Amino acid sequence: MNFIKSIEAFTLVVEKGSFTNAAEALDITPSLLSRQIKELEQYLGCQLLNRTTRKQGLTRAGECFLKYSNQIIATKAEAIEVLHQLNDKIAGNIRISSPIAFGNHILAPLISKFLLxxxxxxxxxxxxxxxxDLIENNFQLxxxxxDVVDEGVVAINLPPYSMVLVASPNYLQKNDIPIHPDDLIKHNCICFSQWHSNQYWSLEKSNKVYNVKIHPRFVSNTGESIxxxxxxxxxxxxxxxxMLEKDIQSGRLVEILPDFSIRSRSMSILRLPETPVPPTINTFIQFLLDSVKEIGGSPVSAKLG
Incomplete structure (x- = not known):
């Protein structure tokens, strides 16, 4: 039995929620994966997972061992990274979390270029x-x-994230088209939950800022549902x-109050507070900063895609 590989298999089963999904990620059969977990349980002398025909769950021993498994995997990755640093080599693994729209439209093409x-x-x-949480979820970036509050991480500024107000032609046929920010008060509003706490939308024209108190009909934590x-x-x-540029260009959505600018959202790339910064991480961050400047500068908009 390969102890490290068995631990990695165990944590992946927990992460993916099933043997089938984990086996697919590992490109092995579910039966082989199940055998690896059984060998690990026999080696440890305790059952880690409760299995039924419909679902699985961690035993108390499994919950305890999962914490140590994550530490072992993180230590392995750190050891490999240290060796790469000693050689000043751009190599190794990077786990990065990204908002869905930015990841699909901007980050994914840049990652492909970087990996090539x-x-x-x-x-x-x-x-x-x-x-x-970078540490809890094992992300390097x-x-x-x-805004980034004090989270024990290093935040590096990226160009602001461009925002836009839109509505469907069908909605605008049934309701008056807003011609001034104050008109938004009378409309159904749809907004992102993490930006909803103050219940205000800020628009600007001719150096004058309009803070409009909105009354959301629908609040969501994903851009696609909005x-x-x-x-x-x-x-x-x-x-x-x-997220919306193609819908605007096709006429499926109409931009609202186009003569007013909407306050862009600040955007950052976060990294762990490691010293020195691993060369692979440092190289990718610099690549991302340079690429974003090259493909559009500030603010980040649909033109970047």
Whole structure:
């Protein structure tokens, strides 16, 4: 039995939620994966997973061992990274979290380009619109849209994230088209939950700022659900331009108050506070900073895609 590989298999089963999904990720059969877990349980002398025909779950021993398994895997990755640093070599694995729209439209093409330039680097990109904890979720990097509070990480500024107000033609046929920010008060509003806490949308024209108190009909934690709600005629949505640009160009959505600028969202790339910064991480961050400047500068917009 390969102890490290068995631990990695065990943590992957927990992460993926099933033997089938984990086996697919490892490119092995579920039966082989199940045998690896059984060998690990026999070696440890305890059962790690409760298995039924429909689902699985951690035993108390499994919950305890999972914490140590994550530490072992992290130590292995750190040891490999240290050796790469000693050789000043751009190699190893990077796990990065990104918001869904930015990841699909901007980050994924850049990662492909980076990997072609550095054949000994592997990158795993996880797309989610929720905030992630780098240490707890084992990420080396994360893209964050919005303000970064003191989270024990290093935040490096990226160009701001361009926002836009939109509504469907069907909604606008049934409701008056806003001609001034104050008109938004009378409309159904759709917004992102993490930007909803103050219940204000800020627009600007001729150096004058209009802070409009909105009354959301629908709040969501994903940009795609906000887009779908707007397409279905629910109301006026505030979302990223890169998410909505194709809908605007096709006429499925109409830009609202185009003569007013909407305050862009700050955007950062977060990294762990390691000293010195691993060369692979440092190289990727610099590549991302240079690439974003080259393909559009500030603010980040749909033109980047």
């Amino acid at each position: 330039n550095y054949p000994e680097v592997n990158i795993e990109m996880d797309l989610t619109d929720r905030k992630v 994360a893209i964050r849209i919005g 887009r779908q709600a707007a397409l279905n005629g629910l109301g006026i949505a505030l979302n990223s331009r890169i």
